[in-house]
Amino acid sequence: MITLTIDNQKVQVPKGTTILEAAKKVGINIPTLCAMPEIHHTPGACRVCVVEIDRGRALVASCVYPVAEGMKVNTINERVRKAQKAIVEFLLSDHPRDCNLCQKSGRCELQKVAERIGVREIRVPCTDFTERSIDDSSPSLIRDSSKCINCLRCVTACSDIQGVHLLTPSDRGFESRVVPAMGKDLMDSACTFCGQCAVVCPTGAIIEKDEVDKVLKALEDPTKHVVVQEAPAIRGTLGEELGLPVGTLVTGKMIAALRKLGFDKVFDTNFTADLTIIEEGHELLHRAKTGGKLPMITSCSPGWIKFIEHFYPQLLPNLSTCKSPQQMFGALAKTYYASLAGIDPKSIFVVSIMPCTAKKFEASRPEMNSSGYQDVDVVLTTRELGRLIRLAGIDFANLEPEDFDAPMGQYTGAATIFGATGGVMEAALRTVYAVVAKKNLPSLDITPVRGLDGVKEASVVVGELGEVRVAVAHGLSNARKVLDKIVDGTANYHFIEIMCCPGGCVGGGGQPCPPSDEKRKLRAQALYTDDANVQKLRQSHENPAITDLYKNFLKEPLGEKSHHLLHTHYVNRGL
Amino acid sequence: MHHEVNVPVSKTISDEFTPDILVKVDEVIERFKSKQGALIPVLEEVQTITGYLPESLQRRVAFGLNLPLSQVYGVVTFYSFFTMVPRGKHQIKVCLGTACHVRGGQQIENELEEKLHICPGECTNDRKFSLEIVRCLGACGVAPVMVIGNDIHKQANPTKIGTILKKYN
Ligand code: SF4
Ligand code: SF4
Ligand code: SF4
Ligand code: FES
Numbered sequence: 170m171i172t173l174t175i176d177n178q179k180v181q182v183p184k185g186t187t188i189l190e191a192a193k194k195v196g197i198n199i200p201t202l203c204a205m206p207e208i209h210h211t212p213g214a215c216r217v218c219v220v221e222i223d224r225g226r227a228l229v230a231s232c233v234y235p236v237a238e239g240m241k242v243n244t245i246n247e248r249v250r251k252a253q254k255a256i257v258e259f260l261l262s263d264h265p266r267d268c269n270l271c272q273k274s275g276r277c278e279l280q281k282v283a284e285r286i287g288v289r290e291i292r293v294p295c296t297d298f299t300e301r302s303i304d305d306s307s308p309s310l311i312r313d314s315s316k317c318i319n320c321l322r323c324v325t326a327c328s329d330i331q332g333v334h335l336l337t338p339s340d341r342g343f344e345s346r347v348v349p350a351m352g353k354d355l356m357d358s359a360c361t362f363c364g365q366c367a368v369v370c371p372t373g374a375i376i377e378k379d380e381v382d383k384v385l386k387a388l389e390d391p392t393k394h395v396v397v398q399e400a401p402a403i404r405g406t407l408g409e410e411l412g413l414p415v416g417t418l419v420t421g422k423m424i425a426a427l428r429k430l431g432f433d434k435v436f437d438t439n440f441t442a443d444l445t446i447i448e449e450g451h452e453l454l455h456r457a458k459t460g461g462k463l464p465m466i467t468s469c470s471p472g473w474i475k476f477i478e479h480f481y482p483q484l485l486p487n488l489s490t491c492k493s494p495q496q497m498f499g500a501l502a503k504t505y506y507a508s509l510a511g512i513d514p515k516s517i518f519v520v521s522i523m524p525c526t527a528k529k530f531e532a533s534r535p536e537m538n539s540s541g542y543q544d545v546d547v548v549l550t551t552r553e554l555g556r557l558i559r560l561a562g563i564d565f566a567n568l569e570p571e572d573f574d575a576p577m578g579q580y581t582g583a584a585t586i587f588g589a590t591g592g593v594m595e596a597a598l599r600t601v602y603a604v605v606a607k608k609n610l611p612s613l614d615i616t617p618v619r620g621l622d623g624v625k626e627a628s629v630v631v632g633e634l635g636e637v638r639v640a641v642a643h644g645l646s647n648a649r650k651v652l653d654k655i656v657d658g659t660a661n662y663h664f665i666e667i668m669c670c671p672g673g674c675v676g677g678g679g680q681p682c683p684p685s686d687e688k689r690k691l692r693a694q695a696l697y698t699d700d701a702n703v704q705k706l707r708q709s710h711e712n713p714a715i716t717d718l719y720k721n722f723l724k725e726p727l728g729e730k731s732h733h734l735l736h737t738h739y740v741n742r743g744l
Numbered sequence: 745m746h747h748e749v750n751v752p753v754s755k756t757i758s759d760e761f762t763p764d765i766l767v768k769v770d771e772v773i774e775r776f777k778s779k780q781g782a783l784i785p786v787l788e789e790v791q792t793i794t795g796y797l798p799e800s801l802q803r804r805v806a807f808g809l810n811l812p813l814s815q816v817y818g819v820v821t822f823y824s825f826f827t828m829v830p831r832g833k834h835q836i837k838v839c840l841g842t843a844c845h846v847r848g849g850q851q852i853e854n855e856l857e858e859k860l861h862i863c864p865g866e867c868t869n870d871r872k873f874s875l876e877i878v879r880c881l882g883a884c885g886v887a888p889v890m891v892i893g894n895d896i897h898k899q900a901n902p903t904k905i906g907t908i909l910k911k912y913n
Contacts, residue, residue: 334812339821350814351799352821744813 203320273373306356323366332646363472364526364678402588405695416691421570439580446709471531472669499544524677550679582700590673591618606632773808832874841880
């Protein structure tokens with residue numbers, strides 16, 4: 170152990186601890202802009218975290234500088250304050266400084282740090298050297314290099330967490346910028362649109378494409394019948410986005426808020442999550458019985474789909490042909506629901522609330538129009554719905570909980586856990602077991618597939634099918650580990666769940682930022698609580714609205730209607 | 745947290761280079777393939793062979809060394825030694841440091857762009873001239889300065905640019 174003093178407080182920490190970490194132990198938060206321990210990222214680039222060591226000696230970057238025995242650190246004396254100010258002033262001198270017009274305002278770390286250290290003027294000439302070059306080529310994300318402070322968090326997220334390795338610093342000096350490989354636009358790159366770069370970005374340099382206005386317009390259009398669906402994870406994160414404690418389950422308030430906003434029907438993606446389990450479960454059984462391609466891999470996560478289309482096209486036959494719950498919902502809203510309600514599908518406008526920026530891309534894929542119209546019209550992220558609710562002045566915290574509309578709002582606990590890594594696997598195993606063994610699993614809680622381990626494995630003996638071996642991976646660099654095993658023939662799984670984002674959808678690119686494992690755990694806990702304590706039914710095949718859907722419309726799993734509306738195909742996109 | 749990247753890019757066939765040049769490029773990659781820190785020496789040798797490093801070659805190197813294309817691109821754009829566009833037989837550098845700027849460097853640049861139909865960072869179609877802007881060559885006393893190949897043209901005069909260019913074949 171090493172003993173040192175920080176601002177006159179003694180602290181003992183293990184050798185190798187940084188000053189930043191040691192300061193945290195005594196309750197001092199040194200400002201930072203580039204360091205992000207969450208993603209093991211400490212490039213020592215921004216220098217905002219300067220502190221003085223051993224009075225009069227050097228100023229050092231506390232996020233990388235290790236503690237030493239007897240060291241005396243000052244985090245706040247005049248010299249430190251002056252240096253911090255100068256550093257932030259320099260950053261701002263080459264920055265648009267148009268916070269009032271910036272989507273990140275109020276949540277921007279640069280803005281917060283500038284405010285905290287009291288920057289009131291910029292004493293160096295404002296060069297505004299970095300050109301305003303905005304990449305809005307994709308339906309998901311907007312990159313604005315002029316707001317980039319070169320912290321490189323996005324580069325680390327894209328390579329280490331996602332294994333995509335698309336972003337890189339390019340050029341040097343004033344010209345240095347972060348760009349996709351070859352300086353191309355995101356749309357022309359092997360970008361998955363996962364948004365993991367956006368959730369770690371401290372500033373407004375990478376943001377979601379905001380489509381709140383499109384939704385407002387549809388809500389005001391009397392000729393439109395606007396229905397809304399919310400992904401499983403939203404009920405565990407919307408509260409957080411609106412200032413409630415992390416992990417607050419806000420299902421009822423969310424529904425109430427959506428009604429207040431004027432949606433004609435408040436349905437739920439959970440309904441089609443249950444449906445996905447029925448279709449995907451039968452697809453797995455079908456493959457197992459007919460010698461089809463195994464292991465079968467889940468297909469609900471659109472960032473993951475784009476990733477496999479670029480990087481592992483040889484494994485596309487392993488992918489389940491099931492559309493994601495979002496797209497199943499869109500296709501059914503404009504067919505099944507339209508005919509039930511006697512509404513012209515042309516006037517139905519489907520809005521989804523998703524934890525995910527890649528969902529925007531998914532909705533725009535040309536093949537996602539099996540209803541004869543674009544199945545999902547607009548996708549809003551959790552953050553955008555938060556903005557919409559704030560815009561409408563809704564006092565979210567004090568809303569009385571309400572309930573979903575029928576029929577596309579009914580769901581089971583199995584659907585809710587889709588939002589956490591391992592949830593789809595758990596939900597699928599519950600149903601597959603029940604279908605094959607004609608009885609319920611001894612325990613519906615399949616804990617080995619829960620939690621934040623990168624790759625999880627389990628096996629379940631499923632009646633006459635015998636042992637079913639499964640794997641679960643979240644975050645694409647974890648996915649690579651499993652995929653490489655399939656490629657080199659060392660995998661012996663039957664069924665694999667892959668979620669693009671760390672933690673699954675609770676850690677999605679459209680979720681409140683910045684993220685952390687701690688937050689992901691609390692958010693997932695909210696979903697498991699819904700499954701265990703709130704929902705009476707916990708298995709997708711028990712959902713009576715799904716039984717009705719098959720009886721009155723789809724007829725049978727994997728049937729002709731399902732094939733047309735609920736299943737899809739994939740593209741080899743190359744690199 | 746670093747891990748192997750599986751084949752990061754496809755090896756695109758390039759029509760900018762003849763097959764025997766590409767064979768030489770592949771030889772370089774092969775030689776360094778299993779070595780640590782191979783990227784920069786490979787790029788250096790490849791550029792010596794090909795003269796420049798367009799996207800097709802960067803992909804070839806990335807594929808050969810099993811590195812992400814972004815990493816190759818990052819290195820190529822970081823070092824001014826590397827170029828993604830062909831350099832002309834005669835490389836023109838116009839100084840736009842403070843002194844040259846004040847004394848008409850900009851008109852020199854404009855005139856060159858006019859005459860050669862290229863912008864800074866580009867090369868003429870016949871690969872004869874390429875144009876670059878530099879910041880201070882340390883010859884402020886004789887500003888504005890233009891350098892063609894190894895020749896320094898002091899107190900360059902925009903009206904004489906045409907005549908000067910004619911001297912280079
Ligand atoms: S990125 Fe931050 S500091 Fe920059 S304009 Fe936006 S809110 Fe302001
Ligand atoms: S969206 Fe995902 S894949 Fe695309 S650049 Fe960002 S982190 Fe990389
Ligand atoms: S885009 Fe954002 S995360 Fe990436 S380097 Fe710039 S400021 Fe940092
Ligand atoms: S936080 Fe320490 S250098 Fe950026």
